[in-house]
Amino acid sequence: MMDVAKLAQVSPSTVSLYLRKPAAVSPAAGQEIARAIAALGYVPNLVAGGLAAASSKVVSVIVPSIRNAFFAETVSSLQSALVAEGFQVLLGHSEYGEEQEEALVRTALSWAPAAVVLTGLSHSAGTRKLLQASGVPVVEMWELGADPIDMAVGFSHPQVGATAARHLLSKGRRTLAFLGARMQEDHRAAKRASGFVEEARQGEPRTCEIINHPGAATVEAGSLLLNRALQQIPDLDGIACSNDLIALGALFECQRRGIAVPESIAILGFGDLDFSASCIPSLTTIRPSGDLIGREAARLILSSIHGEPPDGSARIVDTGHVLVERRST
């Protein structure tokens, strides 16, 4: 920056000012500085900038897994919105572990981030303490319910389960199952399951079981789960899945076993993934809008940073969920 200043015949602080607020320097000086920057191939050092300004232009985002299409979508839209405002995204995976999350938060805070974004509302006590002590804006996303650390964007998972149950009941289904994966760690999926069971009870079902696959939520897990479900409940006529991948696996398995969908078994998913509108039969599902969550999270962060921290109920944004009815039910 000193070299640029020398070449442009101004002081370093004018260069710094120009870089941050170009309108604040005279057009003549600005032009000289721009020329000098180009001539020298100057690239500002944001590390030094972050140190001097005591806040780096970085937002740390921690998700359970970036392989999960839900979070990939959210991270993608969150990032686009943030990059447009000059922020970078530092990414972390907790792999659904609270211990790992705490370690990630600790490192994240070492970067003096402008904000921290976490997934869900279940965190270790240490994570909460670290974040509260730091004074950094925090957004918890993909879940609404208990009191958030700072701000939250998401929706109620029990309500998603309830919507699923009501839909299956409305289609006359009474022998029900909820198929989920990794629910010992994925608390949000577990909440969809319990919301499902609770609501289903109102409809006096013959049966309503939760069936869990300990591994990841994949298409293959869906096939396994459908088989397990039929073993336990031979006259099964309606299933809700914690995820569209599982629903697709169940659908394929029905096809393989010659079970008519939706005639014999109605299948309902969650996520409205890429293939859900195209598969045969097309999949009834519940759409959470990971995209909207990302955009709203970015909005909360930006207004929080720009000195207008949202207050009261504006700190919590309910993005809701939408039932997308298709052929599988």
Next chain:
Amino acid sequence: MMDVAKLAQVSPSTVSLYLRKPAAVSPAAGQEIARAIAALGYVPNLVAGGLAAASSKVVSVIVPSIRNAFFAETVSSLQSALVAEGFQVLLGHSEYGEEQEEALVRTALSWAPAAVVLTGLSHSAGTRKLLQASGVPVVEMWELGADPIDMAVGFSHPQVGATAARHLLSKGRRTLAFLGARMQEDHRAAKRASGFVEEARQGEPRTCEIINHPGAATVEAGSLLLNRALQQIPDLDGIACSNDLIALGALFECQRRGIAVPESIAILGFGDLDFSASCIPSLTTIRPSGDLIGREAARLILSSIHGEPPDGSARIVDTGHVLVERRST
């Protein structure tokens, strides 16, 4: 750090040393320092550390899109390997634009990253110049071919296309098409397509067309592409797709139109995604191993940073590809 030093009754530089090389301080001092850190809830400031050390513990990773399952997988494994060594991942999306990539590289370099990871070998001249001038280790991934900027991990896309063509020919198919999406921007997909056509020519096919969908590679695009292909080539008997999502969409469309797969049309995908083993019929595909690419990229970066920059042919890692034969062909 001064507070910690005061409480532990040592100098700040001893605390700094302890943090970086715990073995270099006496056990007694180490214990005091550890106690002080815990008591004060001290979190080191990596921004200051990065400035003082002139290299931050950050690796910048730029992919076209994190929504793409291929890159999600690679970023995930790359990150796990890097985090284990104390590095953070700064993520960027180029959206398949060279201009955008250049802007991302420019900001990335502002963070004085320990390394930069790019996707593919096609970059703007400015990107190459910036990176070469910076002296930072660079890994280009997911493609092998022309001379890399610094290091590369990936495989040959024309060879993938050739493998696909050979396989279809070996199944007696002679009326062929390659279905791809966004190939005007996704150069790697375009290379698979041209590799396919070139190899197919050796087998004297009746026809061999490339059909492109300008939008994203989705299941729906696959359905559209199959319809377009049949319109152009009514007696089509073999297709290769640039991606398993497209193959799945084609498969669904065949099902909808009552076309037997593989009897009437053989379908071959690329990627071996989650659903490919489970769909009906299961999908023959070519597996590139995004996971391996991520791990190898991490290995190159780490050895490059730790003073043993791989030289000569070790700077280029071919992860190859595997044909996974299933029922759809």
Next chain:
DNA sequence: GTGAAAGCGCTAACAT
């Protein structure tokens, strides 16, 4: 093994 001293490259009062 430990400490003193000199920055790393920039920002942000403040003064002009």
Next chain:
DNA sequence: ATGTTAGCGCTTTCAC
């Protein structure tokens, strides 16, 4: 509108 000045919190010689 521009310049002067004093750090931001740490790392890294170098001497002890």
